[in-house]
Every structure is written in structure tokens, then in C-alpha cells.
Amino acid sequence: MEEKRFKMIDEKFICEVCGKQVSPLGYTARDHCPYCLCSKHVDINPGDRACPCQGILKPIGIDKYKDTYKIVYKCAKCGQIKRNIMAIDDDYDQIIQISKNGI
Numbered sequence: 001m002e003e004k005r006f007k008m009i010d011e012k013f014i015c016e017v018c019g020k021q022v023s024p025l026g027y028t029a030r031d032h033c034p035y036c037l038c039s040k041h042v043d044i045n046p047g048d049r050a051c052p053c054q055g056i057l058k059p060i061g062i063d064k065y066k067d068t069y070k071i072v073y074k075c076a077k078c079g080q081i082k083r084n085i086m087a088i089d090d091d092y093d094q095i096i097q098i099s100k101n102g103i
Contacts, residue, residue, distance in 0.1 A: 007047030016040060017056060025087055032057070032071065034089045037098065041075045041082070053078045062086075062099040071098070 010024040015033035022033050029047055032039035039057035044050045055077025063070045063083060070083040071090075086095065 005045040007045075009047045009049070025089070027088070028085075030087070031084045032073075032087070032090075034087055035091055035094075037071055037090060037094050039073055039082075039084060041077065041080065053080070057082055059094075059098045061101060062095060069095070071095075 008029050010026065010029045012024055013022050013030075014020070015022055015036060015038065017038040018033060018036040020033065020035045022030065022035075024030055031043075031046070037059045041053040041055045041057050042049050042051050053075060055075040057073035057075050059071050060074045061072035063072055065083075065085065069086045071086060073082045073084065074080070075082070
């Protein structure tokens with residue numbers, strides 16, 4: 001039997017980049033800071049916390065995805081590119097600024 005690739009982990013944390021307290025989302029797993037939009041490279045598959053890198057994922061672009069958008073990240077430590085769906089409480093001014101940058 002194949003293991004599910006998504007593990008629901010929706011927990012509060014303090015952002016390592018901006019230092020703000022981040023609350024759980026409540027409707028899906030929280031995977032990035034809604035203030036600075038940075039994330040941490042902790043997962044191989046969503047929620048598994050199995051990635052040994054632990055680098056900071058910095059937002060570098062925005063991709064259209066179905067009826068929403070994904071934030072494109074580049075890991076500052078290993079260089080891997082990751083994508084996470086935008087959250088309802090993300091700082092929209094930050095989203096606009098990132099989208100102007102392009103990838």
C-alpha cells in the first residue's frame with residue numbers, strides 16, 4: 001500500500017526570517033510566513049518534515065495555478081526550486097512585488 005504524499009501539519013511557528021509569530025491556517029497546512037512569504041526547506045513531500053536541508057526558501061516568483069497562484073521559491077542553501085499555493089492571509093502587497101520580479 002502506497003503512503004500518502006501529503007501530511008496535514010498546520011502548526012504555529014515563529015518565522016526565522018522576519019521573526020513574526022505565524023498562526024495555523026485552519027483550512028490546510030501552513031507552509032510559509034504570510035508576512036514575508038518565506039518558508040523553510042523541511043519537506044520532501046508536503047508535511048513529511050523529511051528534508052535534511054533546512055535552508056530558507058525565498059520567494060522569487062508567482063505562477064498561476066488553476067484558480068489561484070503558487071509562490072515560487074528558491075532555497076538559499078541548496079538552490080532547489082519549490083512551489084507552494086498562496087494562503088488566504090498572505091500579504092498581497094508582497095505577492096504583487098514578487099510577481100513584478102519574474103523568475
